[in-house]
Amino acid sequence: MMATHPxxxxxxxxxxxxxxxxEAAALIVRMARGDGRSLAELHAMWAPALSGIANRMLGDRxxxxxxxxxxxxxxxxxxxxxxxxxxxPFVWAFSLMRDLCIERLRRRSRRRxxxxxxxxxxxxxxxxxxxxxxxxxxxxxxxxxxxxxERNRLENAVFLGFxxxxxxxxxxxxxxxxxxCLRRALDxxxxxxxxxxx
Amino acid sequence: MNSDPYDSAAWKSFGMLDADENAIFDEAMRHDPALRGxxxxxxxxxxxxxxxxxxxxxxxxxxIDHLMGRLGLVPSSLASRWLAISGWTAAAVLGLLLILExxxxxxxNPESQAPGSSLRPDPSTKSAAKAETKRxxxxxxxxxxxxxxxxxxxxxxxxxxxxxxIPVVMTLTAPEPAADDSPALLxxxxxxxxxxxxxxxxxxxxxxxxxxxxxxxxxxxxxxEEEFAPPPEPPTAIPIYDAxxxxxxxxxxxxxxxxxxxxxxxxxxxxxxxxxxxVGCLPESSASGADTFDFSLGSNMVLPSGFVLTxxxxxxxxxxxxxxxxxxxxxxxxx
Numbered sequence: 001m002m003a004t005h006p007x008x009x010x011x012x013x014x015x016x017x018x019x020x021x022x023e024a025a026a027l028i029v030r031m032a033r034g035d036g037r038s039l040a041e042l043h044a045m046w047a048p049a050l051s052g053i054a055n056r057m058l059g060d061r062x063x064x065x066x067x068x069x070x071x072x073x074x075x076x077x078x079x080x081x082x083x084x085x086x087x088x089p090f091v092w093a094f095s096l097m098r099d100l101c102i103e104r105l106r107r108r109s110r111r112r113x114x115x116x117x118x119x120x121x122x123x124x125x126x127x128x129x130x131x132x133x134x135x136x137x138x139x140x141x142x143x144x145x146x147x148x149x150e151r152n153r154l155e156n157a158v159f160l161g162f163x164x165x166x167x168x169x170x171x172x173x174x175x176x177x178x179x180x181c182l183r184r185a186l187d188x189x190x191x192x193x194x195x196x197x198x
Numbered sequence: 199m200n201s202d203p204y205d206s207a208a209w210k211s212f213g214m215l216d217a218d219e220n221a222i223f224d225e226a227m228r229h230d231p232a233l234r235g236x237x238x239x240x241x242x243x244x245x246x247x248x249x250x251x252x253x254x255x256x257x258x259x260x261x262i263d264h265l266m267g268r269l270g271l272v273p274s275s276l277a278s279r280w281l282a283i284s285g286w287t288a289a290a291v292l293g294l295l296l297i298l299e300x301x302x303x304x305x306x307n308p309e310s311q312a313p314g315s316s317l318r319p320d321p322s323t324k325s326a327a328k329a330e331t332k333r334x335x336x337x338x339x340x341x342x343x344x345x346x347x348x349x350x351x352x353x354x355x356x357x358x359x360x361x362x363x364i365p366v367v368m369t370l371t372a373p374e375p376a377a378d379d380s381p382a383l384l385x386x387x388x389x390x391x392x393x394x395x396x397x398x399x400x401x402x403x404x405x406x407x408x409x410x411x412x413x414x415x416x417x418x419x420x421x422x423e424e425e426f427a428p429p430p431e432p433p434t435a436i437p438i439y440d441a442x443x444x445x446x447x448x449x450x451x452x453x454x455x456x457x458x459x460x461x462x463x464x465x466x467x468x469x470x471x472x473x474x475x476x477v478g479c480l481p482e483s484s485a486s487g488a489d490t491f492d493f494s495l496g497s498n499m500v501l502p503s504g505f506v507l508t509x510x511x512x513x514x515x516x517x518x519x520x521x522x523x524x525x526x527x528x529x530x531x532x533x
Contacts (some may be wrong), residue, residue, distance in 0.1 A: 163213030
């Protein structure tokens with residue numbers, strides 16, 4: 001079979017969310033060359049995960065769909081400058097989308113509906129195209145090890161529940177107690193995951 | 199902003215910094231590799247937690263089409279729709295041309311050219327007009343049926359039917375070298391056109407000498423055998439592609455081995471109007487004369503109108519240009 005565009009796996013740094021097969025990075029390389037089909041392939045790989053994350057961040061499925069589209073536009077336009085040694089592909093896509101979500105939340109006058117009550121821990125099928133199976137288990141184990149209060153705050157923070165609106169304080173702005181709780185949660189998670197090189 | 203760099207990176211990642219704090223953090227990150235490292239670590243952690251905690255949601259089915267439309271890329275569904283529309287349009291234009299042609303070639307009755315004749319309705323002309331109208335109506339009916347057939351054909355064209363193939367076969371040949379172009383194949387190894395012409399000329403002059411005459415001149419023109427070795431066969435490639443199944447094989451012959459650190463890349467051209475789309479790179483061939491490579495285009499909604507083979511550095515492939523094109527088909531129009 002004809003070879004794709006293998007990016008040497010050894011060129012990628014190790015850690016969470018690595019693109020072990022190099023498939024995503026190879027698609028981004030093809031996108032940089034203007035190959036529209038690779039955009040469709042990457043979209044098929046990541047759009048469900050990114051849509052789920054955006055929906056949790058924004059609390060609005062329709063808005064989440066728009067943000068995911070905007071994210072892929074940014075991925076397409078930034079593909080030529082993307083450096084897999086700096087950041088794994090999915091982390092790059094996540095960062096682009098999170099920044100868009102933060103902007104969107106800052107423009108909002110109303111708050112999202114789900115900010116105060118993060119949904120209960122649900123079993124999510126492991127998708128190796130997003131994150132290696134071993135990472136899924138490690139992250140979930142680390143979160144399960146947290147006291148519920150710390151886990152809820154960390155989850156809320158990751159899904160931008162404490163994001164600051166433009167020019168003011170959100171009523172969800174973290175208190176000193178929230179920040180202390182977040183620090184403890186992050187310390188625990190870092191310790192549990194440190195041997196896997198974040 | 200917090201003085202602890204790890205805290206700052208976390209608050210940045212969680213969107214908890216205001217605009218000023220964000221700007222300060224970004225500026226500090228540019229100069230502080232450690233802070234940059236913390237920020238990346240937080241991004242990894244946030245991405246992993248987010249992926250592990252958020253149930254995936256299937257995006258809207260047409261999201262990818264909207265996305266590609268927004269980026270000026272032609273979604274595959276639109277491409278097939280465009281083919282259907284172009285089929286309709288072609289049929290309509292053809293029908294119109296037929297009607298106009300018949301009207302233009304209608305024989306002129308010399309009597310009708312007499313002065314004042316146009317004011318008097320001629321019974322024979324009237325019945326002829328009626329017959330013509332009837333004939334045109336019948337033609338329009340036939341054209342309408344044909345249009346429906348075309349429409350059905352276009353709809354069915356891209357549906358995979360067991361046992362049916364939509365074959366696309368073409369030969370790729372080296373492009374005609376222009377004065378200012380230097381096709382990749384001529385850059386090294388292969389003889390230049392001038393060298394080939396000189397060799398042909400010498401060969402012709404020796405063969406035109408007729409019956410062998412052992413003259414000193416003839417002997418003098420004889421060169422060592424290796425200099426008369428036949429020129430290398432020109433390389434060719436034949437893609438054989440079944441659009442119904444999106445399955446293709448590329449058969450190459452006499453393709454010289456790429457240079458050190460170089461690879462051959464295959465591109466497809468479609469009628470959508472966008473530029474060549476990358477298909478893949480040929481793995482190093484073990485056969486010296488001929489070899490075959492399987493490929494697919496990722497969609498059975500594509501009818502290729504051309505293929506291009508380029509030679510590029512393995513780590514820096516580029517879009518086809520006259521400089522890196524080795525073979526192309528169908529041949530580019532002569533300039």
